Amino acid sequence: MAKLPSVNPRSALAFLHDVLAAGAAWLVAFWFRFNFDIQTEYLPVMWTTIGWVMALDALCFWLFGLYRGLWRYASIHDLRLIVIAVGVAAIAFPALVILIQPAFVVPRSVYVLHPMLLLFFMGGSRLLYRAWKERNIGKLGALYGKPVVILCAGDAAVSLLKDLANSPEWRVIGLLDDDDTKQKRQILGASVLGRIADLPVLAPRFAIEHAIIAMPDASHSTRRRAIGICQSAGIKVMTVPSFEDLMSGKVTISQIRNVELDDLLGRDPVTLDSAGLAELLQGKTVMVTGAGGSIGSELCRQIARYNPARLVLYEMSEFALYQMEEEFNRSLRRVPLTCMIGDAKNPQRVAQALEKYRPQVIFHAAAYKHVPLMEEENAWEAVRNNVYGTYVVASEAMRHGVEKVVLISTDKAVNPANVMGATKRLAEMVCQALQRPQGTRFVMVRFGNVLGSAGSVIPKFREQIAAGGPVTVTHPEITRFFMSIPEAAQLVLQAGTMGSGGEIFVLDMGESVRIVDLARDMIRLSGLGEDDVKIVFTGLRPGEKLYEEVLADDEHSLTTPHPKLRIARARRVENGWLDGLLVWLDGSSPDDDREVRAALKDWIPEYSSPVVARREEAESPYSA
Numbered sequence: 001m002a003k004l005p006s007v008n009p010r011s012a013l014a015f016l017h018d019v020l021a022a023g024a025a026w027l028v029a030f031w032f033r034f035n036f037d038i039q040t041e042y043l044p045v046m047w048t049t050i051g052w053v054m055a056l057d058a059l060c061f062w063l064f065g066l067y068r069g070l071w072r073y074a075s076i077h078d079l080r081l082i083v084i085a086v087g088v089a090a091i092a093f094p095a096l097v098i099l100i101q102p103a104f105v106v107p108r109s110v111y112v113l114h115p116m117l118l119l120f121f122m123g124g125s126r127l128l129y130r131a132w133k134e135r136n137i138g139k140l141g142a143l144y145g146k147p148v149v150i151l152c153a154g155d156a157a158v159s160l161l162k163d164l165a166n167s168p169e170w171r172v173i174g175l176l177d178d179d180d181t182k183q184k185r186q187i188l189g190a191s192v193l194g195r196i197a198d199l200p201v202l203a204p205r206f207a208i209e210h211a212i213i214a215m216p217d218a219s220h221s222t223r224r225r226a227i228g229i230c231q232s233a234g235i236k237v238m239t240v241p242s243f244e245d246l247m248s249g250k251v252t253i254s255q256i257r258n259v260e261l262d263d264l265l266g267r268d269p270v271t272l273d274s275a276g277l278a279e280l281l282q283g284k285t286v287m288v289t290g291a292g293g294s295i296g297s298e299l300c301r302q303i304a305r306y307n308p309a310r311l312v313l314y315e316m317s318e319f320a321l322y323q324m325e326e327e328f329n330r331s332l333r334r335v336p337l338t339c340m341i342g343d344a345k346n347p348q349r350v351a352q353a354l355e356k357y358r359p360q361v362i363f364h365a366a367a368y369k370h371v372p373l374m375e376e377e378n379a380w381e382a383v384r385n386n387v388y389g390t391y392v393v394a395s396e397a398m399r400h401g402v403e404k405v406v407l408i409s410t411d412k413a414v415n416p417a418n419v420m421g422a423t424k425r426l427a428e429m430v431c432q433a434l435q436r437p438q439g440t441r442f443v444m445v446r447f448g449n450v451l452g453s454a455g456s457v458i459p460k461f462r463e464q465i466a467a468g469g470p471v472t473v474t475h476p477e478i479t480r481f482f483m484s485i486p487e488a489a490q491l492v493l494q495a496g497t498m499g500s501g502g503e504i505f506v507l508d509m510g511e512s513v514r515i516v517d518l519a520r521d522m523i524r525l526s527g528l529g530e531d532d533v534k535i536v537f538t539g540l541r542p543g544e545k546l547y548e549e550v551l552a553d554d555e556h557s558l559t560t561p562h563p564k565l566r567i568a569r570a571r572r573v574e575n576g577w578l579d580g581l582l583v584w585l586d587g588s589s590p591d592d593d594r595e596v597r598a599a600l601k602d603w604i605p606e607y608s609s610p611v612v613a614r615r616e617e618a619e620s621p622y623s624a
Contacts, residue, residue, distance in 0.1 A: 011067040018066065021121040022057035026050050029113035045104040053093060060089040082122050090115035146170055148210040149199070151226050153177040153192050156214040156240055161188045173206045196226055200233040213239040231524055276497035280361060281306040287359035288313060289344050289393060290366030292320025294450060295408055298489040299363050300324065310336045312357050316343050344389035347396060354400040361496070364393050365408040367424065374420040375542040379596035380589050386423035388585045391430050398440045405440060406496045407431050411448040411481060415606050417545045422600045422607045428504055433578040435502040443499030445492050446568065447507040448481030457515065461522050469533035471519045474540050479512040479547055495565055508564040
């Protein structure tokens with residue numbers, strides 16, 4: 001025996017309500033037509049036709065799906081369905097009467113009054129129910145929730161107000177917006193109290209403890225200004241998700257969060273040449289070395305958006321490669337993936353990968369990047385990994401006909417003062433030396449620090465703040481350039497589309513940031529002050545510079561069609577230079593790091609290691 005479909009009790013109750021409303025509207029329509037005194041001869045007509053009306057309306061209500069939604073969330077969409085269903089029924093019933101031609105006559109004004117009254121009954125009951133539910137749910141929040149003000153009175157604020165109305169945690173005091181036309185206006189019952197700059201004055205008056213920045217599509221400078229005003233007023237600041245996260249569907253506007261460092265240091269979204277990236281990546285096999293690192297992993301995620309034929313992840317760390325494989329299996333299964341454990345310095349393994357999968361594009365991100373670690377005890381390993389590893393990947397790419405190789409470089413390669421920077425400059429020079437008029441094209445991309453990368457100062461500061469301090473900063477004047485990992489990866493891809501061979505692209509890193517100011521911002525964002533968490537200066541570490549350079553100026557670089565990319569005017573590599581370098585790289589390991597630094601000075605005249613400088617000064621005939 002076939003099982004009857006189950007009926008939701010709430011839907012059945014709503015359906016019964018609407019059918020009864022249809023009958024009531026029909027009776028009231030007669031009542032209005034005769035000025036509240038129905039003539040005796042029309043009473044039989046009214047009672048005879050009411051069953052027909054209710055049956056026809058019930059059929060239209062069900063056919064137009066009025067009972068798939070919940071009354072608690074009744075909206076314009078539901079009202080539109082009601083209007084359509086009632087309208088169809090209002091036309092169908094007179095047509096039915098004309099077709100059947102019964103003995104009785106229904107007053108024409110009843111045909112007009114009935115749908116109007118029915119719309120009022122059905123729409124009004126839903127509106128009253130939603131209003132009652134929202135008042136019932138939000139009652140505690142309106143009385144006892146934490147007072148909060150919303151910064152900006154745009155579309156995001158409207159959505160946020162709707163969500164917070166049902167929250168017992170928050171009590172919205174009002175909104176602040178710099179638009180003159182919105183002053184003293186109201187949005188969903190919340191008043192625009194003034195401008196954002198008025199917050200320090202309004203906060204004590206209304207006992208405001210929290211502010212929510214509802215500007216997902218505003219520039220970072222605008223949001224930074226709002227954050228600064230909140231901090232000066234002593235108010236805890238939160239924000240809605242970014243425009244990019246909202247568009248991706250990962251989060252909703254109601255998922256407010258604490259302001260993070262990215263909100264202070266972040267930059268405006270990158271405009272990408274989607275057509276150029278599709279030409280570079282779509283339908284091609286792409287290989288990423290160092291695929292488990294901060295930049296390498298983000299490159300893999302960005303490349304996956306352009307539907308490559310295959311993505312080859314080449315990584316020396318087993319655990320990092322396992323994490324990437326799990327992530328792709330979980331969220332990017334559509335991309336054909338190959339995970340290869342291998343060392344960039346191993347020519348046989350690199351050749352095996354290129355021979356088997358024939359990538360057209362390689363992004364070489366594998367490198368040792370931690371400055372102090374590479375400066376002492378590990379200098380020769382830095383040379384082998386960063387320089388010889390690049391040579392192996394680049395030369396094998398040429399031998400296997402790879403179309404393009406993109407080398408991830410660093411701002412520390414500019415006038416290097418440490419081993420890590422010097423090895424990355426040597427890696428650039430290797431690619432320049434290998435560049436030929438035809439065949440594989442080599443493109444180098446330099447950028448500074450990325451927020452949250454492995455070895456970054458930011459995770460270290462977070463741990464120190466969580467432990468109660470102190471936060472250690474090497475020097476009060478030390479500065480660095482910062483950008484987010486996604487932005488860096490996007491610009492690397494963009495540079496890959498533009499390079500014709502041998503260029504060194506420099507990313508626009510914006511304004512440099514004092515590390516001590518960064519530490520203070522992180523302490524404040526944690527809800528603490530410098531009295532709670534002390535800042536201690538420890539002195540510059542081996543190989544550390546006070547200031548980094550990226551050569552993103554008119555004197556030392558050339559413009560490109562992209563506003564955030566320039567081409568560095570780098571020193572040319574002489575013929576035969578590479579042969580001599582390979583002899584050094586293939587030789588026996590030097591006895592200590594001082595020999596490595598001295599040799600690096602010979603290969604890179606602009607290298608100015610403090611250790612090398614002290615040795616040269618001691619050997620000078622003019623030294624004491």
